[in-house]
Amino acid sequence: MTMGNRAIHNDSPLFLKRAAEKIADAFFPPRCIACGHAIAHQRAFLCAACFDAIELNSACYCPICLGRIGDPRHPCHRNADYLLAPATFYKDPVPAIIHCLKYQKLIGVSTLASALLIAHLNRAAVPPDQCLFVPIPLHPSRERERGFNQAFLLAQSCANYFNRPLADALTRIVKTKQQASLRDAMQRHTNVAGAFTLNPSVSVRGATIILVDDVSTSGATLGAAARALRAGGARRVIGAVIAKAQ
Numbered sequence: 368m369t370m371g372n373r374a375i376h377n378d379s380p381l382f383l384k385r386a387a388e389k390i391a392d393a394f395f396p397p398r399c400i401a402c403g404h405a406i407a408h409q410r411a412f413l414c415a416a417c418f419d420a421i422e423l424n425s426a427c428y429c430p431i432c433l434g435r436i437g438d439p440r441h442p443c444h445r446n447a448d449y450l451l452a453p454a455t456f457y458k459d460p461v462p463a464i465i466h467c468l469k470y471q472k473l474i475g476v477s478t479l480a481s482a483l484l485i486a487h488l489n490r491a492a493v494p495p496d497q498c499l500f501v502p503i504p505l506h507p508s509r510e511r512e513r514g515f516n517q518a519f520l521l522a523q524s525c526a527n528y529f530n531r532p533l534a535d536a537l538t539r540i541v542k543t544k545q546q547a548s549l550r551d552a553m554q555r556h557t558n559v560a561g562a563f564t565l566n567p568s569v570s571v572r573g574a575t576i577i578l579v580d581d582v583s584t585s586g587a588t589l590g591a592a593a594r595a596l597r598a599g600g601a602r603r604v605i606g607a608v609i610a611k612a613q
């Protein structure tokens with residue numbers, strides 16, 4: 368009888384998917400996305416050495432003075448529009464993770480990236496009990512080009528893990544230039560000023576918002592989105608990102 372059960376299990380879509388992956392791995396030996404060393408299977412994405420090199424951050428940061436904040440309930444500048452909560456820093460192997468997440472359509476890598484965010488939110492004592500998770504939206508035309516929004520995938524995993532709502536509270540109304548193409552912090556702030564508007568069907572009044580994006584560099588994108596949320600009555604905004612770049 369156990370044989371019968373096993374036969375049913377082996378016909379499951381998951382089993383077939385794993386079998387297909389094993390065959391693919393045999394023909395295209397899987398490599399670490401950061402250093403290129405051979406790895407056991409592609410779903411691991413990173414080799415053990417690269418994985419161990421990821422430094423998990425345990426603090427939040429003030430976007431005004433850039434100071435480290437041990438307890439997010441007691442920020443140093445109360446007038447800051449948001450607090451930055453980066454899971455880690457933009458150094459190897461993190462750029463490779465972000466690149467795969469954004470441009471290579473390796474959607475499975477979002478599981479790894481989300482796990483970093485979740486571990487960080489737990490460690491940094493960001494209180495997710497009464498919060499809404501809100502992804503930074505792409506402009507609709509850019510989302511159509513890319514086929515997905517990486518921030519949405521991250522926010523969705525976090526919302527599922529913490530069992531909190533995922534709210535599409537923001538709309539990107541201006542097709543801004545890619546922030547990465549602008550070197551100067553001032554240009555980055557001007558580029559995204561007024562780029563976001565609140566979705567009228569979602570109420571953020573009185574809510575703590577965990578605003579999710581992949582990377583924060585100048586903080587201009589998170590700042591513009593946080594101001595839109597605060598204007599709609601959000602009580603506080605925490606900008607959760609995989610990495611804080613310089």
Ligand SMILES: [Zn+2]
Pocket residue numbers: 399400401402403404413414415416417418
């Ligand atoms: Zn590696």
Ligand SMILES: [Zn+2]
Pocket residue numbers: 429430431432433434443444
């Ligand atoms: Zn400060």
